[in-house]
Amino acid sequence: MVKAEAEKGATTQTVLTSPEPGTVIHPVYSYTNEQQKMIEDLRKFTSTIALPPSDPYYPSEQRWLSRADTHPRYMRATKWNYADSEKRIKATMEWRRDFQPDLIPPDEVKIESETGKIILNGFDKDGRPILYMRPGRENTERSPRQVRHLVWWLERAKDLQPAGQESIVILVDYKSCTLRTNPSVSVASKVLHILQDHYPETLGRALITNLPFILNFFYKGISPFLDPVTRDKMRFNPNLLDLIDANQLDTDFGGSYNFEFEPHSYWDQIVxxxxxAPDGSRVSTSTNTESDLSASLKALNLDTSSREPCLSSSSSDSGVESDSGPVTPITPRSVKNSMSGRKAPNGVETHILEDGTTI
Incomplete structure (x- = not known):
């Protein structure tokens, strides 16, 4: 149950696509020299197995490989086991070539979003995008498209991460959910497999509210598919206002953000x-360049001189979150509107590392 409520604000259909002004992105970690070398070695490895420029998926793959967070996340996820990191990132590259999660056309999954069963809206106090899931609003029969719909939203959550933030919040509300509308164990296990294997270190928090007793068996059914790190991030019926500012939290959950879901307006705003673009590709809305990427890598003290040329990244997030591995947290100083590689949302704070590098 929600333990506290804020006064409701005026009704709005405006989607929140940036954190609160003054938000300090958290956490930020530094790496040892040995860890930095392992990350760079993994970059060199992926450059040897990357698609050739003649392949139609080459631009998308290079965009993903160019993200400053991609390789560190796989190293942390394997607790700095380099051989395992190679296997896992290779498997993800193969999966992305087949599934093409970043090229799913909006119209392919739009019907799944008509009831607002999954929406991306707002940020927690650490700058993580919030992905709301309401199984009680299920509007389609079980199909592979439901999985593609969720993956489409994972990609959009990555798109809206402010610079320095690598993880997201998933808030599951079981209000009005029934056995019929709840995802099957088989569908849930597929989603967990994708999230844990191909989006490692992406789940920052999983918040579950209004879970009816009758669905307890569902969590027992999926528990074998939950890795310990994912399980540790799950919280049942937390006080959401401890984690999310009131004006970023939907009034349904005790916040003051009185959002009215209108499917066409919402969809247009997110896209x-x-x-x-209509075909799933990216419209050029960023001024990122290879030099922007190099600046982000410099924040991690990574040598970029031996890297293969990459296309411009859709983001250059360089902050990290990890529940495993001997990475050292640092206490950032905050500055406004100086995010490297991406224009900062108005007033959102970013960090200066100990060496003076802004991320």
Whole structure:
């Protein structure tokens, strides 16, 4: 149950696509020299197995490989086991070539979003995008498209991460959910497999509210598919206002953000904010360049001189979150509107590392 409520604000259909002004992105970690070398070695490895420029998926793959967070996340996820990191990132590259999660056309999954069963809206106090899931609003029969719909939203959540933030919040509300509308264990296990294997270190928090007793068996059914790190991030019926500012939290959950879901307006806002073309490709909305990427890598003290040329990244997030591995947290100083590689949302704070590098 929600333990506290804020006064409701005026009704709005405006989607929140940036964190609160003054938000300090958290956490930020530094790496040892040995860890930095392992990350760079993994970059060199992926450059040897990357698609050739003649392949149609080459631009998308290079965009993903160019993200400053991609390789560090796989190293942390394997607790700095380099051999395992190679296997896992290779498997993800193969999966992305087949599934093409970043090229799913909006119209392919739009019907799944008509009831607002999954929406991306707002940020927690650490700057993580919030992905709301309401199984009680299920509007389609079980199919592979439901999985593609969720993956489409994972990609959009990555799009809206402010610079320095690598993880997201998933808030599951079981209000009005029944056995019929709840995802099957088989569908849930597929989603967990994708999230844990191909989006490692992406789940920052999983918040579950209004879980009816009758669905307890569902969590027992999926528990074998939950890795310990994912399980540790799950919280049942937390006080959401401890984690999310009231004006970023939907009034349904005790916040003051009185959002009225209108499917067409909402969909148009999200597609525009994320720069998605009708065919699923990206509309150029960023001024990122290879030099922007190099600046982000410099924040990690990574040598970029031996890297293969990459296309411009859709983001250059360089902050990290990890529940495993001997990475050292640092206490950032905050500055406004100086995010490297991406224009900062108005007033959102970023960090200066100990060496003076801004991320």
């Amino acid at each position: 525009k904010a994320c720069g998605i």
